[in-house]
Amino acid sequence: METSQFIEETLPILQEKIDDVLAQNKAQTPSILQESMAYSLNTGGKRIRPMLLLATLKALGQNITQGFMTAIALEYIHTYSLIHDDLPAMDNDDYRRGKLTNHKAFDEATAILAGDALLTDSFALIGKDSLITNAEVKLDLINKLADAAGSKGMIAGQIGDVQAEGKEIDLLEMKEIHKNKTGELLHYAIYAGYQIANPSAEIKALLDEFAWTYGIAYQVQNDLQEVMWSDDDRGKFQHSDAALTKNTYPSILGTNGAIEALFANTTKCRTLLQQIKDIDESFDDQLLAGFLTFLKI
Template sequence: MTNFEQRLTEVADKVTVALDQLIPPASGPEANLMRAMRHAALANGKRMRPFFVLETGAMFGASEKSLLRTAAALECIHCYSLVHDDLPCMDDDDFRRGQPTVHKAFDEATAVLAGDALLTLAFKILASSETHDDPAVRVLLIERLADAAGARGMVGGQMIDMLEEESPRDLNTITRMQRLKTGALISYALEAGGIIGHAREAERNALAGFANDLGLAYQIADDILDAEGDESIVGKAVSKDKDAGKANFVTLLGVDGARQRVRLLAAQAKEHLAIFRDKAHILLHSVDYVLNRPR
Protein backbone atom coordinates (compact mmCIF):
# COMPACT_ATOMS: atom_id res chain seq x y z
CA MET A 1 0.00 0.00 0.00
CA THR A 2 1.38 3.42 -0.98
CA ASN A 3 1.50 6.37 1.42
CA PHE A 4 -1.37 7.95 -0.51
CA GLU A 5 -3.51 4.81 -0.26
CA GLN A 6 -2.72 4.60 3.45
CA ARG A 7 -3.86 8.19 3.92
CA LEU A 8 -7.01 7.53 1.89
CA THR A 9 -7.78 4.54 4.13
CA GLU A 10 -7.13 6.57 7.30
CA VAL A 11 -9.55 9.30 6.19
CA ALA A 12 -12.16 6.74 5.14
CA ASP A 13 -11.95 5.12 8.58
CA LYS A 14 -12.32 8.49 10.34
CA VAL A 15 -15.37 9.36 8.26
CA THR A 16 -16.93 5.96 8.93
CA VAL A 17 -16.46 6.43 12.68
CA ALA A 18 -18.02 9.90 12.45
CA LEU A 19 -21.00 8.57 10.49
CA ASP A 20 -21.42 5.72 12.98
CA GLN A 21 -21.79 8.34 15.73
CA LEU A 22 -24.05 10.63 13.67
CA ILE A 23 -26.38 7.79 12.64
CA PRO A 24 -26.67 5.73 15.84
CA PRO A 25 -28.75 2.55 16.04
CA ALA A 26 -32.29 3.18 17.23
CA SER A 27 -35.08 1.21 18.83
CA GLY A 28 -38.77 1.72 18.31
CA PRO A 29 -40.83 2.24 15.15
CA GLU A 30 -38.08 4.10 13.28
CA ALA A 31 -35.42 1.44 13.93
CA ASN A 32 -35.67 -0.07 10.45
CA LEU A 33 -35.14 3.33 8.85
CA MET A 34 -31.99 3.86 10.91
CA ARG A 35 -30.74 0.40 9.93
CA ALA A 36 -31.25 1.26 6.26
CA MET A 37 -29.42 4.57 6.68
CA ARG A 38 -26.50 2.82 8.36
CA HIS A 39 -26.50 0.13 5.66
CA ALA A 40 -26.01 2.86 3.05
CA ALA A 41 -23.63 5.15 4.92
CA LEU A 42 -21.37 2.70 6.75
CA ALA A 43 -20.65 0.39 3.81
CA ASN A 44 -17.06 0.22 2.65
CA GLY A 45 -16.29 2.99 0.20
CA LYS A 46 -13.32 5.02 -0.97
CA ARG A 47 -14.79 8.20 0.62
CA MET A 48 -13.06 10.31 -2.04
CA ARG A 49 -15.27 13.36 -1.53
CA PRO A 50 -14.66 13.47 2.25
CA PHE A 51 -10.97 12.89 1.52
CA PHE A 52 -10.86 16.05 -0.58
CA VAL A 53 -12.56 18.06 2.18
CA LEU A 54 -9.99 17.01 4.76
CA GLU A 55 -6.91 17.27 2.58
CA THR A 56 -7.85 20.66 1.14
CA GLY A 57 -8.65 22.09 4.56
CA ALA A 58 -5.40 20.68 5.95
CA MET A 59 -3.45 22.79 3.45
CA PHE A 60 -4.81 25.88 5.21
CA GLY A 61 -4.47 24.59 8.76
CA ALA A 62 -8.23 24.24 9.28
CA SER A 63 -9.70 22.45 12.31
CA GLU A 64 -9.93 18.71 11.67
CA LYS A 65 -13.18 18.55 13.65
CA SER A 66 -14.81 21.10 11.36
CA LEU A 67 -13.46 19.36 8.29
CA LEU A 68 -14.52 15.91 9.47
CA ARG A 69 -18.09 16.96 10.23
CA THR A 70 -18.34 18.73 6.88
CA ALA A 71 -16.92 15.65 5.18
CA ALA A 72 -19.48 13.45 6.94
CA ALA A 73 -22.30 15.74 5.80
CA LEU A 74 -21.07 15.54 2.23
CA GLU A 75 -20.84 11.76 2.44
CA CYS A 76 -24.46 11.66 3.64
CA ILE A 77 -25.44 13.51 0.46
CA HIS A 78 -23.38 11.17 -1.69
CA CYS A 79 -24.82 8.07 -0.01
CA TYR A 80 -28.38 9.35 -0.35
CA SER A 81 -27.79 9.88 -4.07
CA LEU A 82 -26.50 6.31 -4.45
CA VAL A 83 -29.51 4.88 -2.62
CA HIS A 84 -31.88 6.72 -4.96
CA ASP A 85 -29.80 6.05 -8.10
CA ASP A 86 -29.93 2.32 -7.39
CA LEU A 87 -33.75 2.21 -7.27
CA PRO A 88 -35.66 0.36 -10.01
CA CYS A 89 -37.05 3.66 -11.32
CA MET A 90 -33.47 4.91 -11.84
CA ASP A 91 -30.52 2.58 -12.55
CA ASP A 92 -32.06 -0.56 -10.99
CA ASP A 93 -28.88 -1.92 -9.40
CA ASP A 94 -28.68 -4.88 -7.04
CA PHE A 95 -25.21 -4.29 -5.55
CA ARG A 96 -23.32 -1.26 -4.30
CA ARG A 97 -19.98 -1.17 -2.47
CA GLY A 98 -19.88 -4.95 -2.44
CA GLN A 99 -23.23 -5.46 -0.69
CA PRO A 100 -26.92 -5.52 -1.66
CA THR A 101 -28.35 -2.10 -2.44
CA VAL A 102 -30.71 -0.63 0.15
CA HIS A 103 -33.91 -1.46 -1.74
CA LYS A 104 -32.72 -5.06 -2.03
CA ALA A 105 -31.63 -5.37 1.60
CA PHE A 106 -34.86 -3.70 2.81
CA ASP A 107 -37.53 -2.55 0.33
CA GLU A 108 -38.13 0.29 -2.11
CA ALA A 109 -40.14 2.51 0.24
CA THR A 110 -37.55 2.18 2.99
CA ALA A 111 -34.80 3.01 0.49
CA VAL A 112 -36.58 6.21 -0.57
CA LEU A 113 -37.03 7.26 3.05
CA ALA A 114 -33.46 6.34 4.00
CA GLY A 115 -32.19 8.54 1.18
CA ASP A 116 -34.46 11.38 2.28
CA ALA A 117 -33.24 11.05 5.85
CA LEU A 118 -29.56 11.07 4.85
CA LEU A 119 -30.16 14.18 2.74
CA THR A 120 -31.74 16.10 5.59
CA LEU A 121 -29.17 14.86 8.12
CA ALA A 122 -26.41 16.45 6.04
CA PHE A 123 -27.83 19.93 6.57
CA LYS A 124 -28.44 19.33 10.26
CA ILE A 125 -24.76 18.45 10.64
CA LEU A 126 -23.62 21.60 8.86
CA ALA A 127 -26.04 23.82 10.78
CA SER A 128 -24.63 22.72 14.15
CA SER A 129 -22.22 24.99 16.01
CA GLU A 130 -20.09 21.87 16.50
CA THR A 131 -19.20 22.09 12.81
CA HIS A 132 -17.91 25.66 13.03
CA ASP A 133 -18.24 28.44 15.59
CA ASP A 134 -18.77 31.12 12.90
CA PRO A 135 -22.43 31.18 11.74
CA ALA A 136 -21.40 32.86 8.47
CA VAL A 137 -19.12 29.92 7.64
CA ARG A 138 -21.90 27.43 8.43
CA VAL A 139 -24.42 29.31 6.27
CA LEU A 140 -21.97 29.41 3.35
CA LEU A 141 -21.24 25.68 3.68
CA ILE A 142 -24.99 24.97 3.66
CA GLU A 143 -25.69 27.29 0.72
CA ARG A 144 -22.92 25.87 -1.43
CA LEU A 145 -23.88 22.26 -0.65
CA ALA A 146 -27.51 22.98 -1.57
CA ASP A 147 -26.29 24.33 -4.92
CA ALA A 148 -23.99 21.36 -5.54
CA ALA A 149 -26.60 18.75 -4.63
CA GLY A 150 -29.68 20.33 -6.20
CA ALA A 151 -31.24 21.07 -9.57
CA ARG A 152 -28.19 23.02 -10.79
CA GLY A 153 -25.84 20.33 -9.56
CA MET A 154 -26.03 16.59 -8.89
CA VAL A 155 -29.80 16.18 -9.24
CA GLY A 156 -29.81 18.20 -12.45
CA GLY A 157 -27.12 15.92 -13.86
CA GLN A 158 -29.18 12.86 -12.95
CA MET A 159 -32.16 14.36 -14.76
CA ILE A 160 -30.09 14.83 -17.93
CA ASP A 161 -28.97 11.21 -17.59
CA MET A 162 -32.58 10.03 -17.50
CA LEU A 163 -33.59 12.04 -20.57
CA GLU A 164 -31.38 10.15 -23.02
CA GLU A 165 -34.25 8.27 -24.65
CA GLU A 166 -35.85 11.59 -25.61
CA SER A 167 -32.57 13.33 -26.48
CA PRO A 168 -29.63 11.06 -27.44
CA ARG A 169 -26.32 12.09 -25.88
CA ASP A 170 -23.51 13.80 -27.72
CA LEU A 171 -20.14 14.60 -26.19
CA ASN A 172 -21.18 18.09 -25.06
CA THR A 173 -24.31 16.75 -23.35
CA ILE A 174 -22.39 13.99 -21.59
CA THR A 175 -19.74 16.44 -20.44
CA ARG A 176 -22.37 18.78 -19.01
CA MET A 177 -24.24 15.90 -17.39
CA GLN A 178 -21.15 14.59 -15.64
CA ARG A 179 -19.91 18.02 -14.53
CA LEU A 180 -23.23 18.28 -12.70
CA LYS A 181 -23.91 14.69 -11.66
CA THR A 182 -20.39 13.78 -10.50
CA GLY A 183 -18.33 16.94 -10.64
CA ALA A 184 -20.55 19.20 -8.51
CA LEU A 185 -19.99 17.29 -5.26
CA ILE A 186 -16.27 16.90 -5.94
CA SER A 187 -16.09 20.66 -6.52
CA TYR A 188 -17.94 21.24 -3.26
CA ALA A 189 -15.50 19.00 -1.38
CA LEU A 190 -12.56 21.17 -2.41
CA GLU A 191 -14.49 24.41 -1.99
CA ALA A 192 -15.62 23.45 1.52
CA GLY A 193 -12.05 22.79 2.63
CA GLY A 194 -11.12 26.24 1.34
CA ILE A 195 -14.10 27.89 3.04
CA ILE A 196 -13.25 26.39 6.42
CA GLY A 197 -9.56 27.19 5.90
CA HIS A 198 -10.30 30.81 4.84
CA ALA A 199 -8.51 30.39 1.50
CA ARG A 200 -7.73 33.51 -0.51
CA GLU A 201 -9.60 34.23 -3.76
CA ALA A 202 -6.71 33.11 -5.98
CA GLU A 203 -6.45 29.88 -3.99
CA ARG A 204 -10.20 29.25 -4.24
CA ASN A 205 -10.04 29.80 -8.00
CA ALA A 206 -7.16 27.33 -8.30
CA LEU A 207 -9.12 24.74 -6.30
CA ALA A 208 -12.18 25.30 -8.52
CA GLY A 209 -10.12 24.69 -11.66
CA PHE A 210 -8.55 21.60 -10.14
CA ALA A 211 -11.95 20.24 -9.12
CA ASN A 212 -13.43 20.91 -12.55
CA ASP A 213 -10.76 18.92 -14.39
CA LEU A 214 -10.39 16.19 -11.77
CA GLY A 215 -14.15 15.64 -11.51
CA LEU A 216 -14.45 15.05 -15.25
CA ALA A 217 -11.36 12.84 -15.30
CA TYR A 218 -12.85 10.81 -12.44
CA GLN A 219 -16.06 10.21 -14.38
CA ILE A 220 -14.30 9.24 -17.60
CA ALA A 221 -12.17 6.81 -15.57
CA ASP A 222 -15.43 5.46 -14.13
CA ASP A 223 -16.77 4.91 -17.65
CA ILE A 224 -13.58 2.99 -18.50
CA LEU A 225 -14.11 0.89 -15.36
CA ASP A 226 -17.69 0.24 -16.44
CA ALA A 227 -16.40 -1.01 -19.79
CA GLU A 228 -13.42 -3.04 -18.58
CA GLY A 229 -13.66 -3.45 -14.80
CA ASP A 230 -14.01 -6.60 -12.72
CA GLU A 231 -17.24 -6.51 -10.71
CA SER A 232 -15.62 -8.30 -7.76
CA ILE A 233 -12.97 -5.56 -7.55
CA VAL A 234 -15.11 -2.55 -8.45
CA GLY A 235 -17.83 -3.59 -5.97
CA LYS A 236 -20.79 -2.87 -8.26
CA ALA A 237 -22.20 -4.00 -11.57
CA VAL A 238 -20.14 -3.23 -14.66
CA SER A 239 -21.06 -2.81 -18.36
CA LYS A 240 -24.27 -1.07 -17.25
CA ASP A 241 -24.21 1.66 -19.89
CA LYS A 242 -23.34 -0.79 -22.66
CA ASP A 243 -26.11 -3.20 -21.65
CA ALA A 244 -28.60 -0.32 -21.45
CA GLY A 245 -27.48 1.09 -24.80
CA LYS A 246 -26.44 4.38 -23.20
CA ALA A 247 -23.76 6.59 -24.68
CA ASN A 248 -20.87 7.61 -22.45
CA PHE A 249 -17.29 8.84 -22.89
CA VAL A 250 -16.07 5.35 -23.83
CA THR A 251 -18.79 4.64 -26.39
CA LEU A 252 -18.22 8.05 -28.01
CA LEU A 253 -14.44 8.31 -27.77
CA GLY A 254 -13.41 4.65 -27.60
CA VAL A 255 -11.31 3.26 -24.76
CA ASP A 256 -8.07 4.71 -26.11
CA GLY A 257 -9.68 8.10 -26.74
CA ALA A 258 -11.18 8.11 -23.27
CA ARG A 259 -7.81 7.29 -21.71
CA GLN A 260 -6.19 10.10 -23.68
CA ARG A 261 -8.86 12.53 -22.43
CA VAL A 262 -8.27 11.44 -18.83
CA ARG A 263 -4.52 12.01 -19.18
CA LEU A 264 -5.12 15.50 -20.61
CA LEU A 265 -7.52 16.45 -17.83
CA ALA A 266 -5.17 15.02 -15.20
CA ALA A 267 -2.29 17.15 -16.50
CA GLN A 268 -4.49 20.25 -16.44
CA ALA A 269 -5.66 19.45 -12.92
CA LYS A 270 -2.07 19.26 -11.68
CA GLU A 271 -1.25 22.61 -13.27
CA HIS A 272 -3.95 24.29 -11.19
CA LEU A 273 -2.15 23.19 -8.01
CA ALA A 274 1.13 24.94 -8.82
CA ILE A 275 0.09 27.92 -6.68
CA PHE A 276 0.21 25.73 -3.55
CA ARG A 277 3.68 24.29 -4.20
CA ASP A 278 4.58 21.43 -1.82
CA LYS A 279 1.44 21.88 0.30
CA ALA A 280 -0.61 20.19 -2.45
CA HIS A 281 1.40 16.96 -2.67
CA ILE A 282 -1.51 14.82 -1.41
CA LEU A 283 -3.90 16.35 -3.94
CA LEU A 284 -1.32 15.76 -6.67
CA HIS A 285 -1.21 12.08 -5.72
CA SER A 286 -5.01 11.96 -5.89
CA VAL A 287 -4.79 12.73 -9.61
CA ASP A 288 -2.50 9.74 -10.13
CA TYR A 289 -4.92 7.60 -8.13
CA VAL A 290 -7.76 8.55 -10.51
CA LEU A 291 -5.56 7.59 -13.46
CA ASN A 292 -4.77 4.17 -11.98
CA ARG A 293 -7.98 3.13 -10.20
CA PRO A 294 -8.23 -0.64 -9.52
CA ARG A 295 -9.99 -2.57 -12.23
Protein backbone atom coordinates in the same frame (compact mmCIF):
# COMPACT_ATOMS: atom_id res chain seq x y z
CA MET B 1 2.13 13.79 3.38
CA GLU B 2 1.47 10.56 1.50
CA THR B 3 -2.18 10.30 0.51
CA SER B 4 -2.32 6.62 1.45
CA GLN B 5 -1.07 7.43 4.95
CA PHE B 6 -3.58 10.27 5.30
CA ILE B 7 -6.48 8.03 4.29
CA GLU B 8 -5.27 5.16 6.48
CA GLU B 9 -5.15 7.47 9.51
CA THR B 10 -8.26 9.53 8.77
CA LEU B 11 -10.79 7.03 7.44
CA PRO B 12 -11.24 5.19 10.79
CA ILE B 13 -11.77 8.54 12.55
CA LEU B 14 -14.38 9.53 9.95
CA GLN B 15 -16.12 6.18 10.39
CA GLU B 16 -16.13 6.60 14.16
CA LYS B 17 -17.72 10.03 13.81
CA ILE B 18 -20.35 8.69 11.39
CA ASP B 19 -21.19 6.00 13.95
CA ASP B 20 -21.37 8.65 16.69
CA VAL B 21 -23.78 10.81 14.68
CA LEU B 22 -26.04 7.82 14.00
CA ALA B 23 -25.91 6.81 17.67
CA GLN B 24 -26.83 10.33 18.83
CA ASN B 25 -29.98 10.24 16.69
CA LYS B 26 -30.91 6.65 17.55
CA ALA B 27 -33.36 7.45 20.33
CA GLN B 28 -35.43 9.73 18.08
CA THR B 29 -35.21 7.64 14.89
CA PRO B 30 -37.44 4.61 14.18
CA SER B 31 -35.26 1.50 14.37
CA ILE B 32 -35.96 0.24 10.83
CA LEU B 33 -35.10 3.67 9.41
CA GLN B 34 -31.92 3.82 11.49
CA GLU B 35 -30.90 0.35 10.27
CA SER B 36 -31.57 1.22 6.64
CA MET B 37 -29.57 4.47 6.82
CA ALA B 38 -26.65 2.77 8.56
CA TYR B 39 -26.75 -0.15 6.11
CA SER B 40 -26.04 2.04 3.09
CA LEU B 41 -23.65 4.37 4.91
CA ASN B 42 -21.53 1.37 5.82
CA THR B 43 -21.36 -0.58 2.55
CA GLY B 44 -17.68 0.28 2.10
CA GLY B 45 -16.17 2.35 -0.65
CA LYS B 46 -13.26 4.78 -0.67
CA ARG B 47 -15.29 7.73 0.64
CA ILE B 48 -13.44 9.92 -1.87
CA ARG B 49 -15.66 12.97 -1.38
CA PRO B 50 -15.27 13.40 2.39
CA MET B 51 -11.61 12.42 2.12
CA LEU B 52 -11.06 15.11 -0.53
CA LEU B 53 -12.68 17.69 1.73
CA LEU B 54 -10.52 16.76 4.72
CA ALA B 55 -7.38 16.47 2.57
CA THR B 56 -7.97 19.98 1.20
CA LEU B 57 -8.06 21.30 4.75
CA LYS B 58 -4.90 19.38 5.62
CA ALA B 59 -3.10 20.52 2.46
CA LEU B 60 -3.86 24.11 3.43
CA GLY B 61 -2.35 23.59 6.86
CA GLN B 62 -5.63 23.49 8.81
CA ASN B 63 -6.91 21.15 11.50
CA ILE B 64 -9.18 18.63 9.77
CA THR B 65 -11.44 18.47 12.86
CA GLN B 66 -13.20 21.58 11.54
CA GLY B 67 -14.34 19.67 8.47
CA PHE B 68 -15.69 16.40 9.84
CA MET B 69 -19.37 17.33 10.10
CA THR B 70 -19.42 18.87 6.62
CA ALA B 71 -17.59 15.80 5.29
CA ILE B 72 -20.21 13.53 6.86
CA ALA B 73 -22.99 15.70 5.45
CA LEU B 74 -21.46 15.28 2.01
CA GLU B 75 -21.26 11.51 2.48
CA TYR B 76 -24.91 11.50 3.58
CA ILE B 77 -25.87 13.23 0.33
CA HIS B 78 -23.78 10.85 -1.78
CA THR B 79 -25.22 7.81 0.01
CA TYR B 80 -28.80 8.99 -0.41
CA SER B 81 -28.19 9.45 -4.14
CA LEU B 82 -26.91 5.88 -4.43
CA ILE B 83 -29.91 4.47 -2.57
CA HIS B 84 -32.29 6.26 -4.93
CA ASP B 85 -30.21 5.47 -8.04
CA ASP B 86 -30.52 1.75 -7.29
CA LEU B 87 -34.32 1.82 -7.08
CA PRO B 88 -36.40 -0.03 -9.72
CA ALA B 89 -37.62 3.26 -11.22
CA MET B 90 -34.01 4.35 -11.75
CA ASP B 91 -31.18 1.85 -12.39
CA ASN B 92 -33.00 -1.16 -10.89
CA ASP B 93 -29.87 -2.67 -9.33
CA ASP B 94 -29.87 -5.64 -6.97
CA TYR B 95 -26.32 -5.26 -5.70
CA ARG B 96 -23.91 -2.46 -4.86
CA ARG B 97 -20.31 -3.15 -3.82
CA GLY B 98 -21.14 -6.83 -3.47
CA LYS B 99 -24.05 -6.30 -1.07
CA LEU B 100 -27.78 -6.21 -1.65
CA THR B 101 -28.99 -2.73 -2.51
CA ASN B 102 -31.03 -0.99 0.17
CA HIS B 103 -34.43 -1.71 -1.38
CA LYS B 104 -33.48 -5.39 -1.66
CA ALA B 105 -32.14 -5.64 1.90
CA PHE B 106 -35.23 -3.83 3.26
CA ASP B 107 -38.01 -2.73 0.87
CA GLU B 108 -38.64 0.08 -1.58
CA ALA B 109 -40.55 2.35 0.80
CA THR B 110 -37.90 2.04 3.51
CA ALA B 111 -35.12 2.69 1.00
CA ILE B 112 -36.81 5.82 -0.30
CA LEU B 113 -37.36 7.15 3.21
CA ALA B 114 -33.81 6.29 4.30
CA GLY B 115 -32.54 8.32 1.35
CA ASP B 116 -34.90 11.16 2.23
CA ALA B 117 -33.66 11.12 5.83
CA LEU B 118 -29.98 11.19 4.83
CA LEU B 119 -30.63 14.10 2.46
CA THR B 120 -32.52 16.14 5.05
CA ASP B 121 -30.26 15.34 8.00
CA SER B 122 -27.17 16.39 6.07
CA PHE B 123 -28.03 20.08 6.32
CA ALA B 124 -28.64 19.84 10.07
CA LEU B 125 -25.17 18.34 10.53
CA ILE B 126 -23.59 21.51 9.15
CA GLY B 127 -26.07 23.84 10.83
CA LYS B 128 -25.39 22.36 14.28
CA ASP B 129 -21.61 22.10 13.83
CA SER B 130 -20.09 23.98 16.79
CA LEU B 131 -16.57 23.84 15.33
CA ILE B 132 -17.45 26.19 12.47
CA THR B 133 -17.96 29.42 14.38
CA ASN B 134 -18.22 31.78 11.41
CA ALA B 135 -21.95 32.03 10.67
CA GLU B 136 -21.38 33.31 7.13
CA VAL B 137 -19.14 30.35 6.28
CA LYS B 138 -21.65 27.91 7.76
CA LEU B 139 -24.54 29.41 5.81
CA ASP B 140 -22.46 29.37 2.63
CA LEU B 141 -21.61 25.69 3.12
CA ILE B 142 -25.29 24.83 3.54
CA ASN B 143 -26.40 26.88 0.54
CA LYS B 144 -23.62 25.56 -1.68
CA LEU B 145 -24.41 21.95 -0.73
CA ALA B 146 -28.09 22.51 -1.56
CA ASP B 147 -27.10 23.91 -4.96
CA ALA B 148 -24.63 21.09 -5.65
CA ALA B 149 -27.12 18.36 -4.72
CA GLY B 150 -30.37 19.87 -5.94
CA SER B 151 -32.22 20.92 -9.07
CA LYS B 152 -29.27 23.00 -10.32
CA GLY B 153 -26.71 20.30 -9.60
CA MET B 154 -26.73 16.55 -9.08
CA ILE B 155 -30.46 16.06 -9.63
CA ALA B 156 -30.31 18.17 -12.79
CA GLY B 157 -27.62 15.79 -14.01
CA GLN B 158 -29.69 12.76 -13.07
CA ILE B 159 -32.77 13.93 -14.98
CA GLY B 160 -30.54 14.82 -17.92
CA ASP B 161 -29.11 11.31 -17.81
CA VAL B 162 -32.59 9.77 -17.74
CA GLN B 163 -33.76 11.90 -20.68
CA ALA B 164 -30.64 10.99 -22.70
CA GLU B 165 -31.25 7.24 -22.43
CA GLY B 166 -31.62 5.70 -25.86
CA LYS B 167 -30.61 8.93 -27.60
CA GLU B 168 -27.40 10.10 -29.18
CA ILE B 169 -26.09 13.28 -27.58
CA ASP B 170 -23.03 15.35 -28.38
CA LEU B 171 -19.97 15.91 -26.22
CA LEU B 172 -21.12 19.26 -24.82
CA GLU B 173 -24.47 17.81 -23.75
CA MET B 174 -22.79 14.86 -22.08
CA LYS B 175 -20.27 17.09 -20.30
CA GLU B 176 -23.12 19.18 -18.87
CA ILE B 177 -24.90 16.06 -17.62
CA HIS B 178 -21.77 14.68 -15.98
CA LYS B 179 -20.73 18.07 -14.58
CA ASN B 180 -24.01 18.14 -12.69
CA LYS B 181 -24.47 14.46 -11.88
CA THR B 182 -20.91 13.68 -10.75
CA GLY B 183 -18.85 16.85 -10.79
CA GLU B 184 -20.91 19.02 -8.45
CA LEU B 185 -20.40 16.92 -5.30
CA LEU B 186 -16.71 16.37 -6.08
CA HIS B 187 -16.34 20.11 -6.57
CA TYR B 188 -18.16 20.75 -3.30
CA ALA B 189 -15.68 18.57 -1.41
CA ILE B 190 -12.79 20.83 -2.36
CA TYR B 191 -14.88 24.00 -2.21
CA ALA B 192 -15.95 23.28 1.37
CA GLY B 193 -12.37 22.51 2.34
CA TYR B 194 -11.02 25.82 1.08
CA GLN B 195 -13.97 27.83 2.37
CA ILE B 196 -13.31 26.56 5.89
CA ALA B 197 -9.53 27.06 5.54
CA ASN B 198 -9.94 30.49 3.87
CA PRO B 199 -6.70 30.84 1.87
CA SER B 200 -6.06 33.72 -0.55
CA ALA B 201 -8.49 34.42 -3.39
CA GLU B 202 -5.82 33.33 -5.88
CA ILE B 203 -5.43 29.94 -4.22
CA LYS B 204 -9.21 29.52 -3.98
CA ALA B 205 -9.53 30.13 -7.72
CA LEU B 206 -6.85 27.55 -8.53
CA LEU B 207 -8.41 24.98 -6.20
CA ASP B 208 -11.77 25.68 -7.83
CA GLU B 209 -10.32 24.90 -11.26
CA PHE B 210 -8.61 21.82 -9.85
CA ALA B 211 -11.95 20.62 -8.43
CA TRP B 212 -13.81 20.90 -11.75
CA THR B 213 -10.91 19.33 -13.68
CA TYR B 214 -10.71 16.45 -11.19
CA GLY B 215 -14.46 15.90 -11.63
CA ILE B 216 -14.08 15.57 -15.41
CA ALA B 217 -11.17 13.17 -15.02
CA TYR B 218 -13.14 11.14 -12.48
CA GLN B 219 -16.04 10.70 -14.90
CA VAL B 220 -13.81 9.87 -17.86
CA GLN B 221 -12.04 7.21 -15.79
CA ASN B 222 -15.38 5.83 -14.59
CA ASP B 223 -16.62 5.59 -18.18
CA LEU B 224 -13.42 3.87 -19.27
CA GLN B 225 -13.75 1.32 -16.48
CA GLU B 226 -17.22 0.41 -17.71
CA VAL B 227 -16.08 0.11 -21.31
CA MET B 228 -12.80 -1.72 -20.78
CA TRP B 229 -11.82 -4.76 -18.84
CA SER B 230 -8.36 -6.15 -18.31
CA ASP B 231 -7.37 -9.65 -19.39
CA ASP B 232 -5.07 -10.70 -16.55
CA ASP B 233 -3.28 -13.31 -18.63
CA ARG B 234 -2.22 -10.92 -21.37
CA GLY B 235 -2.37 -7.58 -19.51
CA LYS B 236 -4.39 -6.03 -22.33
CA PHE B 237 -7.66 -4.12 -22.33
CA GLN B 238 -10.69 -5.52 -24.12
CA HIS B 239 -13.87 -3.70 -25.07
CA SER B 240 -17.33 -4.21 -23.61
CA ASP B 241 -19.56 -3.66 -26.64
CA ALA B 242 -22.68 -3.11 -24.51
CA ALA B 243 -21.00 -0.27 -22.59
CA LEU B 244 -19.86 1.35 -25.85
CA THR B 245 -23.52 1.89 -26.83
CA LYS B 246 -24.10 4.23 -23.85
CA ASN B 247 -23.50 7.97 -23.85
CA THR B 248 -19.99 7.95 -22.40
CA TYR B 249 -16.67 9.59 -23.14
CA PRO B 250 -15.44 6.44 -24.96
CA SER B 251 -18.63 6.17 -27.05
CA ILE B 252 -18.30 9.78 -28.19
CA LEU B 253 -14.52 10.25 -28.27
CA GLY B 254 -13.52 6.64 -28.88
CA THR B 255 -11.57 4.66 -26.31
CA ASN B 256 -8.22 6.19 -27.29
CA GLY B 257 -9.73 9.67 -27.29
CA ALA B 258 -11.13 9.09 -23.79
CA ILE B 259 -7.74 7.87 -22.57
CA GLU B 260 -6.17 11.02 -23.99
CA ALA B 261 -8.81 13.16 -22.27
CA LEU B 262 -8.11 11.41 -18.97
CA PHE B 263 -4.38 12.03 -19.34
CA ALA B 264 -4.93 15.69 -20.28
CA ASN B 265 -7.15 16.37 -17.30
CA THR B 266 -4.95 14.60 -14.75
CA THR B 267 -1.94 16.49 -16.14
CA LYS B 268 -3.85 19.75 -15.75
CA CYS B 269 -4.68 18.81 -12.15
CA ARG B 270 -0.98 18.36 -11.36
CA THR B 271 -0.14 21.69 -13.01
CA LEU B 272 -2.77 23.52 -10.97
CA LEU B 273 -1.48 22.02 -7.73
CA GLN B 274 2.06 23.05 -8.63
CA GLN B 275 0.84 26.60 -9.27
CA ILE B 276 -0.62 26.71 -5.76
CA LYS B 277 2.67 25.37 -4.37
CA ASP B 278 4.50 28.17 -6.18
CA ILE B 279 2.31 30.71 -4.39
CA ASP B 280 2.43 29.05 -0.96
CA GLU B 281 5.37 26.77 -0.19
CA SER B 282 3.56 25.32 2.82
CA PHE B 283 0.77 23.94 0.62
CA ASP B 284 0.91 20.12 0.54
CA ASP B 285 0.37 19.58 -3.19
CA GLN B 286 1.36 15.91 -2.97
CA LEU B 287 -1.50 15.13 -0.60
CA LEU B 288 -4.11 16.19 -3.16
CA ALA B 289 -2.08 14.87 -6.11
CA GLY B 290 -2.31 11.44 -4.52
CA PHE B 291 -6.05 11.38 -5.21
CA LEU B 292 -5.18 11.16 -8.90
CA THR B 293 -4.06 7.58 -8.28
CA PHE B 294 -7.75 6.68 -7.98
CA LEU B 295 -8.10 7.65 -11.65
CA LYS B 296 -5.75 5.05 -13.10
CA ILE B 297 -7.12 2.54 -15.59
